[in-house]
Amino acid sequence: MANTEGTADQGEQIMNKPFQPASIYASNDDPTVRVMIAPTKYIQGPGVLSSVGPLVNQLGFSKAGVLASRRGHGAEGATVAQAIESAGVAIVKAVFGGESSLTEIEARVADLAAQEVGVLLAVGGGKCVDAGKCIAERLGVPVVIIPTLASNDAPCSALSVIYTEDGVMSGAEFFPNNPIAVVVDTQVIAAADERYLVAGIGDAMATWYEAKVCAQNPAARTVLGTRPTLTGAAIGELCARTLYADGVEACESVREGKVSQALENVVEANTLLSGIGFESGGLAGAHGFAQGYTVLPEVEENFLHGEMVAMGVLAQLMMEEQPEEARRVGEFFTQVGLPVHLGQFGMSAARTDEIEAVVQGAMSFGPFANLPFDVDEGKVRHGMLSASELGEAIAAEHGEAAFQRIR
Known part of the structure; x- marks a missing residue:
């Protein structure tokens, strides 16, 4: 897990040790224990990006971070931001640099830690999704995943793949909770x-x-x-x-x-x-x-x-x-x-x-x-x-x- 030292307030919010699901679910070594996990909400259909604003509002958040690449902020991210602001929720934009590396994750945590966002929305492909989960966990806030591709099964899971800055897979991080919501706009998928x-x-x-x-x-x-x-x-x-x-x-x-x-x-x-x-x-x-x-x-x-x-x-x-x-x-x-x-x-x-x-x-x-x-x-x-x-x-x-x- 990344070094996440910061201010005292940040230290209370940001995870500084890895989560291992077996330590919770299989702690008694009982070989018969079985567990199922899933995202809290799953929303799919053409044009559902417009539902993100009411969703964030209904979940009780007044301020949201939006993570997307520079391209994404000019495309799907812009649609998401507009929907959120139209619902009366303030937004803070964070630009994803393209790699789900610990360096990138720490940098975005530093950008958002002082902004007091209540939820993070990760808008993009697989690496943005992976990084978004890690960033949200370190901030101590839930994450909404908005995939722009249907290229893998990462959006709904409670884990992220971590890469080096050169794009080589270096491991995985597990989280106590799955995303609070996954929103898939099939018009976006059809255009990819x-x-x-x-x-x-x-x-x-x-x-x-x-x-x-x-x-x-x-x-x-x-x-x-x-x-x-x-x-x-x-x-x-x-x-x-x-x-x-x-x-x-x-x-x-x-x-x-x-x-x-x-x-x-x-x-x-x-x-x-x-x-x-x-x-x-x-x-x-x-x-x-x-x-x-x-x-x-x-x-x-x-x-x-x-x-x-x-x-x-x-x-x-x-x-x-x-x-x-x-x-x-x-x-x-x-x-x-x-x-x-x-x-x-x-x-x-x-x-x-x-x-x-x-x-x-x-x-x-x-x-x-x-x-x-x-x-x-x-x-x-x-x-x-x-x-x-x-x-x-x-x-x-x-x-x-x-x-x-x-x-």
Whole structure:
């Protein structure tokens, strides 16, 4: 956790030690304890940014901080600020510098600490969302998340990914509470690049396949340190069903810049269902492989989190010896434009140094232990390479038009 020394008043408000959920939820070491967490409110639909003002007013806040990038303050952030001021709530603007690093977080805390805001609204993409949660926690105020992309399941969760100033993932921070509200304007999502929605589909699809193995393994634990809930698994399954049913049409809607029922369903799956599902259902191999891919700069710098997770879903299923289900997933991924083989990442099975780097990076991911069998380097390597072989076959049969279209 960052050094948060400041004035005496700030010291009372700002967190100065890390929160570990297992210390609360699993403190008695009872292996049967199960926990579900979720945001207090979730609001989604076309034009709902206009509801932010009345929402903040109804929640009882008279002064709000608005965190957004410079571009964001001139776009969605401006809409949010106008809605809040129209509701009679004062605002303080904070400019997000672009990286969810401890340096950036501390700087924005310093900007806002003396302003006595009652709530922080984070308006933007994944890193702005992550930083916003950290800033709000240090200020001792609740956070409202207003994502401008549906590219991952971060908005609803009680954790943030932390990066170095150079953009390399360095860890995660957990918080005692989920966001007090998440507001998703689907008109904003429909106007964004299709690739972000597609990446969100990859991240969300993992929710079911990881929750399923966590439910099957009595030793599996969620990020909260507890057993997964039936609710988390059920939400994960609904998430996958929604993606299979509506994913292709939702992508078409974004290409046309219009809101459709399919897009509404997929945005909810990417954001709410996946967000609740991964926290209360559990993580496993898919996100382990995604972490492994981040050790290669050429992959980390050119591909989104959900694209790496998609490759991880296929590899996890091959580790589980479920090639038919992996084929089903891979064919769907090919339809929406997600990667299915190493060549699409600019990698090759022949470059063993890269393969071994990914294997070692993946093996360092703790939730790999949630798989219902012993995991070793050989199994991880086999899962990764056999998934790529399957993906090459699928791409040869169905083509790579969607993948190439959204590059």
